[in-house]
Amino acid sequence: MAGVRLRKAFRYPEDDDENREELDDEEQEQLIEQLQRQNDARNAQYHIIFTSIPLVSTIAFLPSIFSASSLTEWFLSLFGVLSLLGTAYTMRLSPLHPDRKGKKPITAENERIARLHSALLPVNGAVCLLLAVAYFFVGTGSTSTIRPVLYLIPGAMLAAILLARETILSVDISALKDLQYEYKGA
Template sequence: MAAVRLRKAFRYPEESDDDDREELDEEEQERVIQQLQQQNESRNAQYSLVFTAIPLFATMVFLSSLGAQSASERLLSFLSILSLLATAYTMRSAPLYPDRKGKKPLTPQNERLEMIHSALIPVNGAVCVSLTLIYMIFLNGDSWYINPAFYLIPGVMLGVIVLARATMLSVDLATLKDLQYEYKGA
């Protein structure tokens, strides 16, 4: 007698994956979300520390030119230092996550700080653009105490900090918390 062939019904790959997947109960979900949040907060603290130190170290480039004979060069160096300090402050002290649903009570001091934080990056950006324009105008200047290319450093640092903050903000565990089971006793 010929060999008997048994036919199996076709199943899509995702159908078989559903059977093997292990679901988490509410306590396990909460524990996993807390672990992820702790890891995210520690990583953000490390990034914040590193990206605060970089602009502070970059200010050393301009400290020597504060003693230059040219008043315009002293002013440009002072603006560069202020821009780098504002960039470091933005990375370290400006709130990373916006206040959601009015959880913080608004006091006059909080309003002023929020206004300063919201205006700091655009004002700093304007200073960086003006320093870049000055670099372009005086590109071939030989009478500078420091290289005019150094006036590009504040703009580069601001760009790096804005990118780092955007990367840190891209991890949002609130959406993961929203996916958590809605009912008890799962």
């Protein structure tokens, strides 16, 4: 009789719809506004943090800019600083909310700025790639004032900033407005 198993009676899972209280339009609006305020506050914090990290990282390259032992080292350090500044600029100017099509008027100045912003990311990526290649080819000579591993910092910062931007833009509370239902209450 050791092989006999007792069967348990099947139970339906408790229905959450019966216990859930529906929200009316005003409560929905208040909840959506509260979530939007919380999201905006977090996004502002992330913008400050992820803008300041590349700016603080430029400190690693400053000694070699002021006392470089070779012209190559000076240029690579300058590229590192410029890349980190470009990364901070990219994070600072990334929108807090996804751009809705047709919301901004198109002017010549806006178009030029948009072209500059769209070109900044590939140029910064190319500089990071150049610095990564330099990491593999620059020796750790005793005359160097910078460690070659520091050339990887701009690429890591750019990757972190792009990930943070995508995370910030992926949360769109305004989509809740589309899900809001019409409650015809008493």
